[in-house]
Amino acid sequence: MGNFVQNLESSLRTGFIDRNVSKATTYKPSLLTNNSKENESVLHTLLEELERCQAFIFSVAFITESGLATLKSQLLDLKHKGVRGRILTSTFLQFNQPKVFRELLKISNVEVRVTDLKGFHSKGYIFTHDTHYSLIVGSSNLTAHALKVNYEWNIKLTSHENGEIVHHFNKQFEDVWQESILLTEEWIEEYEAIYAENSEKKAVEQIIEWPASYKPNAIEEALKILPNKMQVAALEEIQQLRNEGKKKGLVISATGTGKTYLSAFDVRRFQPERMLFIVHREQILQKAKDDFQRVLGGRDEEFGILSGSSNHKEAKYVFATIQTLTKDQHLSAFKAEEFDYILIDEVHKAGAKSYQKVMDYFQPEFLMGMTATPERTDDFNIFELFDYNVAYEIRLQEALEEDMLCPFHYFGVTDITHNGALVEDTSLLQHLVVDERVHHIIEKMNYYGHSGQAVKGLIFCSRKDEAKALSTQFNQNGLRTVALTGEDSQEDRMRAVTMLEEGLLDYILTVEIFNEGIDIPCINQVVMLRQTQSSIIFIQQLGRGLRKHEEKEFVTIIDFIGNYKNNYLIPMALSGDKSLNKDRIRRHTKDTSYIKGVSTINFEEVAKKQVFNSIASSQLTALKLLKESYKEVKNRIGRVPLLYDFMVHDSIDPVVLVSQQHHQNYHQFLTKIKENEYDISNEENAVLTMLSTEVLNGKREHEIILLDLLLKNDDITYKEYLEQLIAHDCNVNEAVLKSVERVLDLSFFTQVFRKKYGDQPIVTFKNPSAISFTPFVMRSLKENAYFRDLVVDVLNVAKERTKNYRNDVELTPYEKYTRKDACKLLNWVNDESATVYGYKTKHQTCPIFVTYHKNEEIDARTNYVDEFISPELLSWSTRSNRTLQSEEVKSILYAKENNIDVHVFVKKDDDEGRDFYYLGKANPDREHAKQAVMHNDDGEDLPVVHIPLVMEIPVEYKLYRYIQEGKD
Incomplete structure (x- = not known):
């Protein structure tokens, strides 16, 4: 509690007195707006607060079906965690449609009351946490446009439980709540009659109709x-x-x-x-x-x-x-x-x-x-x-983004067969149509609902027999459905479509025959009961509901996710990401703010974990997939593509393409797939490998600028180089310049890497007046046009990738780095990554690397306890056999006094490979550091020190939650 109060006081000082206070915290007041360019929205913060709250209350005058849909998945997860909430809304101006009240009744962990208070126009959201309250108050009602698109101003505040402001809000809420009517089906029926009689129904956004007076001969x-x-x-x-x-x-x-x-x-x-x-x-x-x-x-x-x-x-x-x-x-x-x-x-x-x-x-x-x-x-x-x-x-x-399509709300939900088991690729038909699964599917379709008065749905199944059997089961449960397969005639298909359009059917179940080539604009719910085989088919099926229609405001997409190896294709398809970069695909799963307009993407917790498991186990770098990506771009441009072409056409990440064991530069890849018409020498191959490994990723712009200058000039001066660095707003100091020199003359690297990179410098730093390529590189660039093209191509990619990184600091928060990257970018004299292990203090820096969920088979001596207490506080442990008196421990505890920067790198688990998220600098809290004991596999007691690390900037919440979540 003491730490919370201190952080809150610091936050209030930052927010209301001095914005230049250096210590930023989670609790500072903030303005919430919708900004599509920055992928920011009011909804983003609302979902974060819901995810971590213990209870919540909403006081909102207006609610739409689409607005409620944006929260349904999160509210269901809260139900499973035992978290309840209250929503107070109104009949003001008869804005709220009767159907939205029925949708509210479906959410069993939320109590809803309705007020007829004249002029009720509040928009407030209050969340209860263990130490505090969060309040979001401003202009946003619970509508999709207000939460994602409209120009809105909302303030987010944090209050101690004894704070006057939260007590004032709570009192206002309770006063109206006590005088309000409990939402029931009986009340809705009464409201529906009044609504139909006295109120003009609010028109939803709809497709522009052609003039009724149109004359075909005019x-x-x-x-x-x-x-x-x-x-x-x-x-x-x-x-x-x-x-x-x-x-x-x-x-x-x-x-x-x-x-x-x-x-x-x-x-x-x-x-x-x-x-x-x-x-x-x-x-x-x-x-x-x-x-x-x-x-x-x-x-x-x-x-x-x-x-x-x-x-x-x-x-x-x-x-x-x-x-x-x-x-x-x-x-x-x-x-x-x-x-x-x-x-x-x-x-x-x-x-x-x-x-x-x-x-x-x-x-x-x-x-x-x-x-x-x-x-x-x-x-x-x-x-x-x-x-x-x-x-x-x-x-x-x-x-x-251009509002050309009907918005959609995608829900990735958990599929089951029987006894709660997940559907798998090899699930038997009798397991797919058991009562338990049928009731589960119907429950989800009902909960997530649809826009408009009656459901008009399309269900994609994996097999013909499944479609037919499920249709029979659904019909026995009161739905009106028909199954269509490739065996049905065109007349039968069109008859079923007409019946769906006219409200005589609720659902058509099909096996891919409606992927394309048919137009049913009225579809307001698409259900996917099959594993994703390709991104193309996924988007085709999702697209069946994207045509605008006057009877729907949005389309609901319900994707039943089982234990499928291809689940990684879901975030790839939704985001359009073809990079085959696992980290990017993970990001598109945990952060779906890339979707534009009022559309949303939501995953239930268990379903999300199935996607993460699929990403971890997938072989995205298999040569077959790389060749397919290569062929796709080659077909598009009509020639052998360069690495840069893959970026231009949003295809495979070039870093993925050239970072494999058997092809560590693009020439090697082309040779591997027999698409190479030219050759390079062993020395040129080594240089290309070095540039592809160390420069292509764009993690530091300094080398890229220098190499680009040298391609245009035989030699340059330090002054010219510095001028270019300054022009690009690069961090310029002696340490970073020396680091660049050691990288390009290869002296930074270990003997293994120097041999791999040709064991001779790429750039010669003769004296302050001259920097140039070494003679053999310069000669190769002039005499071998193919080699030069490949070098230029690497730099073009690097220039583009470096836009993801900041120039004014060594490391960019939330980007990923290896231990070797850290040694290089923190300007160490040599690559000491092999001996860094969990941490190492060197050159006034101390990078700390944490694998958050450790392998169960790990040696007990290295199974340290590392745990986030909050986005601001990481409880971190030193190596075993260390005490508070150990010199390496004291150097960390007194880092500030010793002018040592402590940098924190974390990866979720070993499935993420060698890369760690950089979370920023941290300050060790030596007052609360404790010496403890851990037990090794032999039962021996070993001393260890637990040190709280206070992050200078709180960890981005979505990344924080992603790291925290276990595999199970």
Whole structure:
């Protein structure tokens, strides 16, 4: 309690008296806003407070379904921990819809009361902790827009339990609470009648409808239909292609972003004599024709369909299925130059012989291809088909940010079979359809709910027999469902879709046949009952619910996560991260703030652990996966890619690509996969390995700047080098300059690494007036263009990666470093990482490395107790056989007096490899340091010292929680 009060007093001083007070703490007052550029939101802090509270109360006038959905997963986890809360809301202005009150009733660990107090307009959130209260008060109601998107001001305060302000808030809350009505189903029915009679229902954001007065023959009316922001940008890019004389263009656009209207707008601009629009399914044709007619105007007879049931091939604008068009009697009816503009929808299917036949036959002035998923697994290169002309590209994240899609709330939930066991790849059918699992699925679908009055859901299953059996089970439990598989006819499929749209069905269960090529905008819940096989399929299935519709505000995605080896694909798919970098994938699991707009990503605790386990056990650096990533980028750009190309196209992290045992530079990788046409000498190979290992990662910009200068000049002066460092705001002192010199002349490294790096300097530091490459490097750069290109490529990647690191300090908080990195970046004379073990004091620094969850088989002599007490306080233990009188212990205890910087590095467990998160500097609390005893495997007592380390900056909460959470 004493420490808390001290920290709180310091926080209040920082927040209200002097912002320059050096000691920052967890409890300082803060302004909470929504800032998409910085991935900051009010919701972020609200979820943090919920996660660590012991109880909570909300007093909010307005609640929406989408706002409540953002908290449902966290509230369920709190229920499992026995944490309860109270929510006070209102009938003010009849803003709150009856359905949101029913959603509140589902949350059994929250008591809800409703006030009819006139003018009730409060927005306050209070959280009870063991030592204090947290308060969030300001402008944000419990709506998704207020918590994630709108311009809001909220203040977060911390109060001692005896603080006057929290007592005042609590009294205000209790006064209204006692006079309020308990939320019950009976009350909701009464409110519903009043709401329907007296209140205009609040309109949800919906898709723009075309004017009801539209006349298909009036071209002037069609011209009033204007493209949206994305379409305007895309049209300019497409026109630019044509201005450059290009005859083909590929548009990559997320499902639901208006590709058909985009193509219609471009046809309107192009004004072809005749146009051909090709699709792969007949049911899409009529809608495509109608959309084009709205945009182009014109007479009905100018728009015709060519399919199995229609033969209007004489129309000006022909909409054809590939199945009909590829037949000789139809294809031969057209001249090769018949159509001056041809569009192919879902063009990723164009590798099929039918498409190739049609494309080889026609010779249009311009060929447009459209797809949401150009990356294929069938070895066909769509990019080559369009001469690598990507006219425009907008993926899921950008489309959400531009508000082009329906927002979604994703919930990763735990799947079970029977007796609480997790579903596995090999689970038997009888285990997948037991009552326990069926009731579990229905419970989750009901709890997480849907937007709109009635559920209109799509359930993806892993197997045909599972889909059919589950449909039967669901129907026996009162749901209206049907199972569809590849065995069902098109007529049966469309009948089921119509029944779903008309409210005659609740769910369609399917096995991948609805991944693409079908448009059901009314879908408000997508359920995934299968393991993720690929990121492409995952996004296709999620995308089934992303089209906007007037009857839904958002779509609920419920992903049942079992014990699957491919669970790591989930955060990869949601974030669009193809880096194969395990650390980045972990970050996208524990911190989902990257998702834009009001959409949210939520994992239940057990499900999250299954994803982390999958990441740890996955073989992301297997040569097969690396080759697939390589081929994808090569297909896209039409040449052997450089490392920098992987960054430009958001593909594999170049560091991952060149840090494997059998290929430690890009030349070695290309040789390994037999894609290399050139050669380099052993000496050049060694230099390239050194640069790929030590410079490519971008962890210090000093070497990058120097090497870049030397590539442009045979030699430079120290003065020129220093000028560039200062221009880049780099930390410049003698220690760091000497460190750079030791790295580039290899004297920093151990003998093993010097041999690996060629055992001769890369850069010569002759005297203050001259720095240059050593003669053999300079000669190689001039004589071997391939080698030079590879060196330049490394530096280009390094320049880009260094943007993740700060220049004004040696180490960037929350980035990851190895022990060798720490030795180098803390400017040690030599790499002593092999003898650092848990910590070492050297050169006025003491890096401390903590593996938080230690391996169970670890020797008891090194199984030290290290534990976070709070984000500010780490209880840390020295090596065994150390006492308070040991010199190395005293050097740490008196670090401040000895001008020694203590740096803390932590990794969750050994599954994270050799890299540690850098958490910042710490101050040892010697007043509370204690000498204790630990027991080794032989039962011998060994002295050890426990030292509290007070972090200079509290650890970021999400990382703090991630590190704390155990594997079980």
